[in-house]
Amino acid sequence: MTGEPGTRRRPGWLLAHTVLIYLFFYLPILTIFFFAFDTKPIPGWPIDTLTVRWFGEGLQDPQLLEALWASFWIAIVSATLATVMGIPAAMALAWLPIPGKRLLMGVILGPIIVPPMVLGLGLLLLFRLAPDLLGAIGVVIAHTTLNVCFSTLILYSRLLGFRRSLLEAAMDLGATELRTFREVVLPLAFPAIGAAFLLAFTGSFGEFIVAWFVAGFARTLPIEIWTWLRYILSPKVNAIATLIMVVSITLSTLAQLWIIRQARATARG
Amino acid sequence: MAAAPPPPRPTREIAVTVDRVTKRYGQTVAVDDVSFEVAQGEFVTLLGPSGCGKTTLLRLISGFIEPTAGDIRLHEGSVLGVPPYRRNTSMVFQDYALFPHRTVAQNIGFGLRMRGVPPAAIERRVETMLELLNLSGLGGRRIGAISGGQAQRVALGRALVVEPAVLLLDEPLGALDLKLRKQMQTELKGIQRRVGATFLYVTHDQEEALTMSDRVAVMSRGHIEQLDAPLDVYRRPANPFVADFIGEANLIPGRVAAVAPPLVRVESEHAPAPLTASVAGPEVKPGDPVLIVVRPEDLHVDRTGTRTENAVRGRVRDVVFSGPATKVVVEVGPALSLAALVRPGEAPAADGAAVAVWWAPEDAVVVARAAENPQQSLK
Numbered sequence: 001m002t003g004e005p006g007t008r009r010r011p012g013w014l015l016a017h018t019v020l021i022y023l024f025f026y027l028p029i030l031t032i033f034f035f036a037f038d039t040k041p042i043p044g045w046p047i048d049t050l051t052v053r054w055f056g057e058g059l060q061d062p063q064l065l066e067a068l069w070a071s072f073w074i075a076i077v078s079a080t081l082a083t084v085m086g087i088p089a090a091m092a093l094a095w096l097p098i099p100g101k102r103l104l105m106g107v108i109l110g111p112i113i114v115p116p117m118v119l120g121l122g123l124l125l126l127f128r129l130a131p132d133l134l135g136a137i138g139v140v141i142a143h144t145t146l147n148v149c150f151s152t153l154i155l156y157s158r159l160l161g162f163r164r165s166l167l168e169a170a171m172d173l174g175a176t177e178l179r180t181f182r183e184v185v186l187p188l189a190f191p192a193i194g195a196a197f198l199l200a201f202t203g204s205f206g207e208f209i210v211a212w213f214v215a216g217f218a219r220t221l222p223i224e225i226w227t228w229l230r231y232i233l234s235p236k237v238n239a240i241a242t243l244i245m246v247v248s249i250t251l252s253t254l255a256q257l258w259i260i261r262q263a264r265a266t267a268r269g
Numbered sequence: 270m271a272a273a274p275p276p277p278r279p280t281r282e283i284a285v286t287v288d289r290v291t292k293r294y295g296q297t298v299a300v301d302d303v304s305f306e307v308a309q310g311e312f313v314t315l316l317g318p319s320g321c322g323k324t325t326l327l328r329l330i331s332g333f334i335e336p337t338a339g340d341i342r343l344h345e346g347s348v349l350g351v352p353p354y355r356r357n358t359s360m361v362f363q364d365y366a367l368f369p370h371r372t373v374a375q376n377i378g379f380g381l382r383m384r385g386v387p388p389a390a391i392e393r394r395v396e397t398m399l400e401l402l403n404l405s406g407l408g409g410r411r412i413g414a415i416s417g418g419q420a421q422r423v424a425l426g427r428a429l430v431v432e433p434a435v436l437l438l439d440e441p442l443g444a445l446d447l448k449l450r451k452q453m454q455t456e457l458k459g460i461q462r463r464v465g466a467t468f469l470y471v472t473h474d475q476e477e478a479l480t481m482s483d484r485v486a487v488m489s490r491g492h493i494e495q496l497d498a499p500l501d502v503y504r505r506p507a508n509p510f511v512a513d514f515i516g517e518a519n520l521i522p523g524r525v526a527a528v529a530p531p532l533v534r535v536e537s538e539h540a541p542a543p544l545t546a547s548v549a550g551p552e553v554k555p556g557d558p559v560l561i562v563v564r565p566e567d568l569h570v571d572r573t574g575t576r577t578e579n580a581v582r583g584r585v586r587d588v589v590f591s592g593p594a595t596k597v598v599v600e601v602g603p604a605l606s607l608a609a610l611v612r613p614g615e616a617p618a619a620d621g622a623a624v625a626v627w628w629a630p631e632d633a634v635v636v637a638r639a640a641e642n643p644q645q646s647l648k
Contacts, residue, residue, distance in 0.1 A: 165366035171353045172331055172360045173431065174383035179354075183379075187370045 029245055036238040055243070058236035067224035068240065071205050074136060074220060078143035079151075079200035085144070086151030086196055091185070093152070094159035105156075112149050119145070120213030127214060138214035143207060147200035154199065158192035159185075191258050198255035202248045281308040282344075284467040285330060285435045290339030292325055299325040301491035302339070307435060307469055312461055313496075314470040316478040317488030318514070323471045326488075327437045330469065332356045343434045354383070359428035361438040365420050367412045373423050374399070374408035380431035398426040401460065418449050425460070435467045442477065454480050475515055479503065487511045503564075505549040508636050512562040519568060519607045521561040521581065522638065525553050533635050535561055539601050540581045549634035559635040567632035568609035570597055571625040572617045580627035583607065588619040599626050 037050040058064055092098065093105065111119060123142050127133050133141065166188070170180040186193075208222035215223055221244065225237050285307040292300040300322040307313045315323035328334050330341055332353035340347050348356050359380065367376050377398055378391045386394075399405050402422040407415060415423065421441060428436055442450045442457075458481045461468050472478055478485045479499040486496040487510070494514075495507040506512035509520060523537030523544065533553060534543040546561045553559055574582060586606065587598035595616040597609045607626055617624060 163364065163366065165362045165364055166368060168331075168333055168353070169360070169362060169366035169368075169427075170379070170383075172333075172358070173380035173427065174354045175379075176352075176354055179383065184368060 032238050032245070033242050035235065036242040038235060038238075041235065042232075054235040054239035058239040058243075061236055063219075064221075064224060064236065064240055067219045067221045068244075070136060070218060071221040074139050074143065075201045075204040078140045078147055078204045079197050081140070081144040082147035082151045082200045083155075083193060083197045085148050086155050087189075087193065089148070089152045090155035090159050094156050094162070095164070108149055108152060110149070111145050116207075116209035117213075120210040123210065124213045134214055134216035136215075136218040138216060139211045139218060139220060142210045142214050143200075143204035146207065146210065147203050150203065151196035151200050154196040155189065155192050158189055162188065191261065195255040195258040198251050198258075202252050202255075205244070206248060281310060283307070284309045284311070284344065285469065286340075286342040287326070287330070288340040288342065290326070290329060290336045290341060292322075292329060292334065293337045298491050300329065300336070303491070303493055304339075305486060305493060305496055307467055309467055310465045312458070312468040312470065312481060312483045314472060314478040314482040314485045315488055316472060316475060316485050316514075318473060320490075321488040322491040323473075323488050324439055327360065327439055327469065327471050330435070331358050331360050331437055345434075357434040358437055359431055359433040361424050361428045361436065361441045363440045363443055365424035365441075365444075367420055367423055367427070369412050371412065372408065373404065373410045373412065373415065373419075376412065376423055377408075377426045377430055379427060384431065394430055398430045401463070402426045417445055418453065421445060421453060422456075425457070429460075429464065429466060433466075435469055438468060438470045440472050441470075442472075442474075450477075457481060479515075487514060489514070505547075505634055506562055506636060507549065509560050509562075509638055512560070512636055517565050517608060519561075519563045519565065521563070521601075521605065521607070523559060523561060525555050525557045525559055525635070527555060528553060532630055533559075535559060535635060537561070537581070539605055542577055544581070544633075545579050545630040546628075546633035546635045547631055549636060553635060553637060558638050560638045561633050561635055563607075563628050563633040565596065565608045565610040566594070567628050568607060568626050569628065570599070570609050570611055570615070570617060571627060572622075574623040574625050576625040576627050578627065579630065580625040581607070582623065582625050584621045584623055585617050585619050586621070588616050590616075599624060601626075 034047055036054060037052065038044075038047045039049040039051045039053075093101065093108075098104065120142070123138070123145075124134075127138055162185075166184055167180055170184045171177070175183055206222060208220075208226060211220050212223055212226070219227070221240070225241065228234055228237050283306050287303055287305050290300055290303050291298065303322070303326065305313075315326060317323050325334070329336050332348065332351060335349065340349060342348065343357055345357070368379065371379070374392075374395050378395045381391045381394060395408065396405075399408055402425065404419060404422055404426070407419065412420065412423070421444075424441065442453050445453060454477060460466075461481075470478075470482065479502075482499055484496060485499050485502045487494045487502060489510050495502055495511045497505070497507075502511060503515055506515065506518070512518040512520060521537055521539060521544070523535040523539075525533055526536045526543050527534045528548070531547050532545055533548050534545055536543050544561060546563075549562075571580065581601050583599040583601035583606075585597060586600045587596075589596040589598075590613060594610040595613045597611055597616055598606055599609065600606045609626055
């Protein structure tokens, strides 16, 4: 058709289609990216002159920094909790003969599928039993709830392909269950554990809706940005958002690559 | 069918005792009241088709599963309820189960490290093991960087280096190609002799079993059908299953006419005169339904078709040349064809000519069969 003679046919429309899809994905993000460099104090088209001033100012704004820090540690803690909780759950689901396993796997995605508004509201009502938990701790709990589904799924898919004979060999050679976990399961599942952690981290870091319900007076970065946007459209926010996007996309890309790599390794084994 | 004659009691020290062990999964009986012993330094093979319970037995001994009934004893006594990591057994897995994130030397030293052996001693013993297995210089290699045959030997070394009371091998040569498999058979047997280890080996490959073992336990449907030296299993099968499973066998149905140990006379609808064979396993008495078992290499073809003594008559249906021997298929009746192996020059033409096939009485044995269905439990 449109392929050049002598080369493999690669229709031009396929390339165009691909480019369009990626534009569709990334145009809004790129817009923020461009406005972060806009010199005008109130961002708007057209962008005439560029500056990196807003990055400097954004990173010096105590309110933004505080929110950034809060989001960071909340993401670290909830991602750690989600990963640590996901490992035994995934081991049980992948390895043990559990009656009704399919149903269990089916409902494991529940918290992700439920609209975040509903989850947020539910958590808020639940926390009325323990009002002290509202705030940063509440956000950690909420994000752990969300992320443990992802991490369990990621770890499950890795452990499913795990050769059982490796565990048996270790135990046969004198390793207790705990030792087998440390010597065999942990090192071999490490890429999946890393990937699960990174995805959980980025998931928590950018999450707004559920956090908003349970944050109380705590301000995570998305909440802070949202609050700002209600009053002014500050280019500082664009700058910070750009930084975060770059970091998030890098982390999640790394995580994806990691998953793909270990999936290949499993297929080879 | 557990009525096989008791195996000759080994005089050496007993390494493993399996005592009336049964393993049930719900309604399914994987291992059904099995008893046997393995002596120190002995090479015993559990041979049988898939699903006969042989791998289940290995897993029962290694402790990955617990028996429903019965007892399993190693040197130190009963190991019921003892977890695998505290049983002095080690297993060579079908897929080797080498740790991909460790080197060859680390794999071999794993068991020693778990037992708290000091690093210097581990290094020394791993080195000795590498030498024994012809793997010297490969200790630092990654598992992904060695060949299938080498991986097989690493798996063997890893299990052997901890000096287990018994080494359990679960079809360890199954993943190798034919040539390598033959070579490893010899090597495996050699290593076993040199270190004097006790091997309990599982396979469905009868040649492997007959080549390497001191004794072979032929298993079917959770039972041991016969436990004997390879030659006896082949020459003196205890029942139709063993006769048919090991090698190729001609099975001629009939009824016992007279018993004169060690010979027995059998009347068969396929033969004009009573046939003579030897008594192999359990006692038979006149009137018992039996099968005469004759190996193709013990069956002779009389091309004149006139022989009547210990002979059955039929027509040549097929002649297959295969190098050292030619297989002659003689149709005796609608439900019975016999195969004979003859030297290439002595084969008749496959023309439907009338011939007689015969055997020497000492080359054939009788086994009991169920009266109604002479082909019971076969194929």
